[in-house]
Amino acid sequence: MKFYKDHYDVIVIGGALAGLSSALMLADKGKDVLVLERHNLPGGIASSFVRGGIEIEAALHEMMSIGEKDNRLKVGKFFDDMGVDIEWLKVPEAYHASLPGLEVTLHPGLETFAKEVDAAVPGTYQKVLALLNLCNSVFDSVNELSIHPMSKAKMLIKHEAFVKTAGYTTQEVIDSFDLPKKAQDLLAPYWIYVGSGFSDLPFTIYSVLMADYIGYGSYIPRKFSHEMSLKMAERAEAMGVQIEYRQHVDKILVKNGKAYGVRTSRGDEIHADYVISSSYPNKVYTAMIEPASEVPKEAIKMVNGRRLSLTAFSVIMILDDTAEALGIKDYSVFRGDTMDTDALYKDLAGLGPYRYLTCICHNLGNDTATPPGTCSYSITTLPRVDGWKTVKAEDYDKIKHQVAEQMISDMSGYLGVNLxxxxxxxxxxxxxxxxxxxxxxxxxxxxxxxxxxxxxxxRLQTAEAESFIKHLEFSGAHAISGDGMGPAVTNGRKAAKNVLDTMAVEEAAAK
Ligand SMILES: Cc1cc2nc3c(=O)[nH]c(=O)nc-3n(C[C@H](O)[C@H](O)[C@H](O)COP(=O)(O)OP(=O)(O)OC[C@H]3O[C@@H](n4cnc5c(N)ncnc54)[C@H](O)[C@@H]3O)c2cc1C
Incomplete structure (x- = not known):
């Protein structure tokens, strides 16, 4: 049997959460799909690694959009519908906020959260609950409108809160609630998950973040984020998807403005009707399209015009004692010397010291995370790419250790234990x-x-105009929804839907 078929319906570049979501959805509709993954494992960032015989989570703090078994949100429902059977564990708290003058643990549930903010900043219950309810309304509208687009006139009547707040920044809407600064601070810690300061973050995005995480809580798979990618790959293969590892796609082949296949670094030329790329548009339009003359100028303008979001710096440790013995009390801690998100965002452009950290002790959400008598503890900051782009090879090791030392010192001081x-x-x-x-x-x-x-x-409004090459879709954190593992799944589904819709239109036209 030949390694590759002569032709596929769709080639997916990248076998991580987004790419595998595309593959699952297409296979579910009977399409012939090939996934090419450059690594020897599925998952991309949704992965784990082994040190000293212990499996360690590479990235995931918490998943959004999962929901309880009998009340799934969109990502949880997609996994269930596709037969990707994951043991989800609910994260015990929303977060512990360690901020100037505040040490507060907050739990999911809109009313619970508002009560706990009120206990820390008395007299704020009604206003905080009203703000969270507003977020929830916007969240419901976004979910409905993403499935059932409607006219502006209808939207005004059915989705008033969404329309009313759509043109406002997060800061503007929060200010309108006239909350004391400490209460505002307690409502801000998740900002880093969407990576923009509140004066430039649309309230719509903040609403989705808060309503999803605070309203429904967050989840982790018992066997780490790799459980998701491994089971997705396993299920995709069972549904007939061909997945090939250690296959780096060098080129996307384009003729007359339409993608028709790929070339791998091994030299294989593989043909398909559609290509879905997990590789960033920046990479695709500047280095992957063959011939390069097929890249429209507008595509380069588009990638140059977009601002890249955050990257990650994480110190991941296995410690020689239990969380309890080491005085680690919370699954998730957000710690900063200010909660001015604009100032923090500015600061993230540098190389540290970083003033805002997010820390996870997996054992407090997963009792089998590490062997008995040990625990895992990660300290993470999410810098902007700007500073790290300037690091010279000869300085990398020194800077990396400096930043890690600062983060370990900060959290050792907080815990009162020299980590x-x-x-x-x-x-x-x-x-x-x-x-x-x-x-x-x-x-x-x-x-x-x-x-x-x-x-x-x-982005939804400009999507059609930004579809520069026909039969080429993008599936990854860099696609419409952006940000994180849950949205990567949604983006993967959206790319597959675009392919299915185009197929249907073209088939109808050909009849
Ligand atoms: C430390 C850390 C903590 C995080 N914490 C969270 C969290 O708590 N919650 C959350 O939701 N998100 C979190 N994230 C972010 C999240 O991991 C990512 O947003 C998400 O996993 C992106 O998924 P993806 O499928 O778009 O891309 P990736 O995971 O980057 O995968 C891209 C895949 O494509 C493959 N590929 C790329 N180019 C080619 C090519 N040319 N040929 C073949 N294969 C190719 C890669 O090998 C890879 O497998 C965290 C990330 C980090 C680093």
Whole structure:
């Protein structure tokens, strides 16, 4: 049997969450799909690694859009519908906020959350609940409108909260609730998950973030994020998808403005009616389209015009004692010396010291995360790509260790335990690590930043105009929804839907 067939319906470049979601959805509709993954494993960032015989989560803090078994949100429902059977564990709290003058643990549930903010900042219950309810209304509208687009006139009547707040920044809407600064601070910690300061973050995006995470809680797979990608790959293969690992796609073949296949670095030329790329548009339009003359100028303008979102710097440790013995009380801690998101965002353009950290102790959400008598602890910051782009090879090691030392010192001070005395294993992930393992442009983990000019709704409106090459779709954190593992799944589904819709239109036209 030949390694590749003569022709596929769709080739998917990249076998991580987004690419595998596309593959699952297409296979479910009977399409013949080939996934080409450059690594020897599926998952991209949704992966784990082994040190000292212990499997360690590479990235995931928490998944959004999963929901309880009998009340699934869109990502959880997609996994269920596709037969991707994951053991989900609900994360016990929303977060512990460690901010100037505040040490507060907050739990999911809109009312619970508002009560807990009120306990820390008395007199704020009604206003905080009203703000969270507003977020929830916007969230419901976004979910409905993403499935059933409607006229502006109808939207005004059916989705008033969404329409009313759509042109406002997060800061503008929060200010309108006239909350004391401390309460505002307690409502801000998740900002880093969408990677824009509140003066430039559309309230719509903040609403989705808060309503999803606070309203429904977050989840982790028992066997780490790799459980998702491994089971997705397994299920896709069972549904007839061909997945080939260690196959780096060098070129996307285009003729007369239409993609018709790919060439791998091994030299295989493989043909298909459609190509879906997990590789960033920046990479595709500047280096992958063959011949390069097929790249429209507008495509280059588009990638130059978009602002890349955040990358990651993470210190991941296995410690030699239990969380309890080490005084680690919370699954998730957000710690900063300010909660001024604009100032923090500015700061993330540098190389540290970083003033905003997010820390996870997996054992407090997953009792089988590490062997008995140990625990895993990760300290993460999400810098912008700007600073890291300037690091010279000869300075990399020094800067990496400086940043890691600062983060370990900060959290050792917070916990009152010198973490260095307890490290069994330590791995430092940098933007370069992300780039090396996933090929992500500049090590970016969230695609393009959500700003007032460029966000999901604006992108939905310009999507058709930005479809520069026919039969080529993008599936990854860099596609419409941006940000994180849940949205990567949604983006993968959207790319598959675009392919299916185009197929239907072209088939109808050919009849
Ligand atoms: C430390 C850290 C913590 C994080 N925490 C969270 C969290 O708590 N919650 C959350 O939702 N998100 C989190 N994220 C972000 C999240 O991991 C990503 O947004 C998401 O996994 C992106 O998925 P993806 O499918 O778009 O891309 P990737 O995971 O980057 O995968 C791209 C895939 O395509 C393959 N590929 C690329 N180019 C080619 C090519 N030319 N040929 C063949 N294959 C190719 C790569 O090998 C890779 O497998 C975190 C990320 C990091 C680094």
């Amino acid at each position: 260095r005395d307890h490290i069994l294993e330590i791995v430092i992930e940098t933007p370069m690590t992300v780039n090396r393992y996933t090929n992500a442009w500049n090590g970016c983990i969230y695609g393009y930043a959500h700003t007032m000019e460029d966000h999901i709704i604006a």
